[in-house]
Each structure stands twice: as structure tokens, then as C-alpha cells.
Amino acid sequence: MIIAPNIILVGPMGAGKTTIGRLLSQSLGNEFHDSDRVIEENAGADIPWIFEKEGEDGFRHRETQALYELTHNMDKPIVLATGGGAVMREENRTILRNGGLVVYLYATVNQQLVRTSKSNHRPLLQTGNPKATLSKLFAVRDPLYKEVAHIIVETDTRHPKSVAKKVWDAIEQHLKLENA
């Protein structure tokens, strides 16, 4: 049996990091953590409040602390869903790359738009034109997701369960090649 190391999901808002991460953790029996939730718990406030009071810089500082904590202070391997901007800081990319097996969940801008439109919990998308914002972010971040990832998985399948299966198959394949 293959023992998975930490599995770290990166990708844009709406790629499904939280949704797929939770499903993967259920099938592996590993604990699931979401850096966005840890930031909120540590701050005692939600993400929109942190952005409003501390700006994006304040949020990013908290994010680095949370990513470090989650990749250094756990006794057992975990499944970690990160925030969409976790790859923006170079120090975060080092933490992520060294912290486990990094999976980039790829989604087109149109998919990101559909999947983020149900919630107003993402401060960066509270603009007149969320599609233009997602496109700009994607142009900057897609190379960074690729830089940090060991594996890239397309999330084009409609059902999160089949995406989770695809992710697990890709991880198994990667670990088999690594151990061959």
C-alpha cells in the first residue's frame, strides 16, 4: 500500500481545492485542513474582515504563518487546501514545494467564474467585472501554480467525486514512479 505524504492542493479560486481536498481526505482517512479556515480561526475573524481591516498584505502575512504551521506542526500527513493566492509569495512557494506533494487543480477562467459566482466571500472578486479579475489573476498565477506543482490535474469533470478520483490516480502514479 502506498502511504501518501502531505497532499497540498493549489489553484485558482473555484478550482475546487476545498471541495476536492475534503473528498480526498475522506477516502484516505487523513485529516483535512484548509489554510483559509486556519487564517480565520487564528484571526478570530473572517476573510472579508481581514482584507478590510488589514489589507491584502495583512492577509498574506497571516497566510504565510498558516502555511508554515500546517506543513511543520502536524504529527501525521494531512490533506491541505490552500487559498487561491497562496503561491504569490516566494517564501510560500518554498514552504509548499517542500511541505508535501503539490497538486495544481487546473480550471479555465469560465469554470472559475461559474464556481465562484454562488458566494460573495472572496474579497478580490467584489469588483464590477469578476471575469476580467479572474483572467488577470490567472495570467499572473498560472505560471506560479505550475512552478510549485508536482502534478497538474484538470478539473473539467462535472462531478467533484470524479475529480477526486482523478487526483488520487495521478498521485498514485507519481508516487509509484518516484519509488520505482
Ligand SMILES: Nc1ncnc2c1ncn2[C@@H]1O[C@H](COP(=O)(O)OP(=O)(O)OP(=O)(O)O)[C@@H](O)[C@H]1O
Ligand atoms: N469539479 C467540480 N465541478 C463542479 N463544481 C465544482 C467542482 N469543484 C468544485 N465545485 C464547486 O465550486 C464551488 C467552489 O469550490 P471550492 O470552494 O472548493 O473552490 P476553492 O478552489 O477552494 O476556492 P478558493 O480559492 O476561493 O478557496 C463550490 O460550490 C463547489 O461545490
Ligand SMILES: O=C(O)C1=C[C@@H](O)[C@@H](O)[C@H](O)C1
Ligand atoms: O485568490 C486569492 O487571492 C484568494 C483566494 C481565497 O481562497 C482566499 O485565500 C482569499 O479570498 C484570497
Ligand SMILES: [Mg+2]
Ligand atoms: Mg477553498
